[in-house]
């Protein structure tokens with residue numbers, strides 16, 4: 001009878017009473033279990049890679065437990081959620097980060113050592129998840145870590161690219177791009193959700209008969225692709241909360257091309273079906289230029305449409321009226337890449353939910369928020385109308401309708417100022433009629449963010465001035481930040497231990513404000529000793545890497561000088577290389593007595609160039625050509641070395657950044673929206689040599705000019721300098737080093753000619769010549785400071801101590817309060 005039968009729940013409790021255990025025996029059992037049954041190797045014989053896989057699965061099990069609890073808790077509490085839409089997430093490796101955030105790093109390390117493995121060695125087996133290009137993409141990853149740690153109910157959305165960013169291979173000093181088969185060996189960190197799928201539709205026509213404004217229109221699409229969810233749990237630190245990064249993979253749909261099947265063209269139908277998967281196969285490797293490619297647009301719409309369906313499904317599970325939507329949903333557009341979401345939500349609300357235009361519009365205006373990451377007008381995305389109209393005809397109509405109403409409204413407010421109306425219109429008339437995605441995003445978002453104070457000023461006075469004058473209240477800025485979990489705890493364990501020791505607490509890992517406490521010890525000799533020791537350990541690690549990679553032995557006594565980031569003219573890697581040539585030239589011309597005074601340097605440059613960006617690729621080649629000359633000059637020895645680190649990515653950064661003594665951030669003032677690399681170096685006690693641009697302005701406020709090496713024209717000086725054109729005076733030293741390149745001192749004379757032409761004869765848009773003297777002075781100041789190691793160490797400690805403001809925890813907190821209006825929702829232990 002009923003009473004005798006155990007309930008299902010009781011039975012489950014009997015079988016599985018609570019969570020996985022983290023004592024050494026349980027962990028070892030779990031690892032061996034996964035070796036045997038998941039990896040399908042014998043538990044008596046498995047190598048490092050198989051051990052890594054088994055370990056990753058054991059960690060994943062623990063992530064899943066917390067993930068379930070978190071999702072259940074969110075479901076029960078139904079808080080307002082932030083949906084973070086971003087086309088790029090540069091996650092890097094997951095293992096070390098996960099075990100640290102789960103608080104079980106040491107337990108796993110012990111468990112493994114008894115089995116004869118080392119956690120650090122296994123961690124090296126993991127490939128990088130490189131679903132993104134540069135700053136924007138890594139920022140998204142840092143913000144996910146902070147959202148989880150601060151208990152915010154957040155979901156990240158993107159498409160699941162099969163190949164991440166290309167692998168950079170250098171042959172004879174030239175960059176080659178290779179496919180990164182990072183998923184070939186499986187990805188233990190993602191969970192395939194075969195039951196979470198949505199159809200995503202493309203092409204077709206919109207039926208003419210307008211039902212009416214209330215009921216919307218009917219879109220008859222021609223192609224359907226299935227979006228399948230892959231969930232990536234993101235664990236918070238010091239909390240049970242584990243949030244989700246949901247990536248959509250494209251799979252052929254059953255409805256796909258039935259026509260061909262029916263007409264008997266079986267083979268072509270199958271080939272066509274496979275094409276669906278192309279949507280999520282690649283990542284566009286250019287972070288700055290938009291070519292209006294159909295595939296790119298498909299990718300954007302694909303992930304946006306699946307995400308919007310998912311969000312609306314979740315909302316409808318708990319609510320019966322859309323009037324509550326803005327109270328429960330914040331939709332964040334990370335740059336304009338996901339901004340089709342605006343038209344998609346509008347389409348769903350009007351055409352499918354039949355809310356009527358005005359009600360739907362009201363909802364739109366209360367849910368979207370937008371952050372732009374760019375400074376230049378050329379960087380803004382424009383989608384040709386023809387392209388959009390063919391791929392997404394209904395969305396184009398909706399955008400036209402939004403624009404029509406907007407322009408009418410605008411005319412009432414600003415009159416018939418046609419130039420301004422044209423600038424603000426979402427539809428740009430021109431040779432190629434296009435949609436200005438930034439205008440759409442600004443119009444439809446209730447908050448528009450810049451990523452540093454300088455950036456925000458440029459937005460409101462230049463780029464989006466017209467909009468700012470109309471709606472000043474919409475504009476905000478949140479200075480970027482990076483997560484100290486990844487950039488100190490994971491990447492620099494020795495520094496992490498040292499900081500905790502001197503602060504007497506590990507609280508700074510969750511609450512960065514504690515870091516400031518280091519300031520009071522900045523002059524302490526004992527700390528200096530330990531601090532220098534930590535730097536040395538990290539320099540040894542980096543030197544070993546350099547040697548393994550290039551065969552070059554570098555001296556640990558030299559100052560390790562690093563510039564790693566995407567290669568762009570505005571970031572001025574060329575200025576760095578010209579400075580290195582100058583240094584080389586000076587040393588060559590010195591007598592013995594002067595040489596003794598030279599501070600030895602190891603100059604390290606790294607970064608990828610977009611495959612189609614010729615100038616950036618030439619800069620990489622020049623770097624190699626100069627390195628070849630210098631490194632093989634026995635006259636120079638350890639006084640100067642130049643190394644290019646290939647395939648710079650998150651895991652290489654984890655190795656390079658802690659080992660740097662000084663790092664360079666050389667953007668022409670007014671060109672770097674924020675910059676986040678500098679923040680990582682700063683946290684690791686690396687001194688900055690920088691222009692007063694982007695977030696550096698705010699870093700100066702925290703660290704003080706005296707503890708940095710600043711140079712170059714200021715933002716407000718740049719345009720006047722440019723206007724001088726050929727009349728702009730450049731120092732002789734500059735002309736001399738450029739001449740060396742021109743004359744073929746480093747070979748490849750013809751190949752480098754255009755690089756030289758770009759910076760001489762009034763063509764020097766990025767002002768390398770104008771800033772050269774001041775750059776060399778900053779370098780000389782750095783040399784001088786390095787000689788006084790006590791002073792240098794103090795500056796280094798003060799850099800770390802003052803880096804707290806640049807934690808993404810602070811950024812995310814500001815977003816939560818001022819932009820998204822969300823509250824923490826902490827999963828009970």
Ligand code: 6GP
Nearest residue numbers: 135136287373451672673674675676
């Ligand atoms: C970058 C900006 O160039 C950089 O200054 C900023 O720190 C970073 O975004 C994060 O905000 N922009 C991109 O990576 C990009 O793709 C479209 O911009």
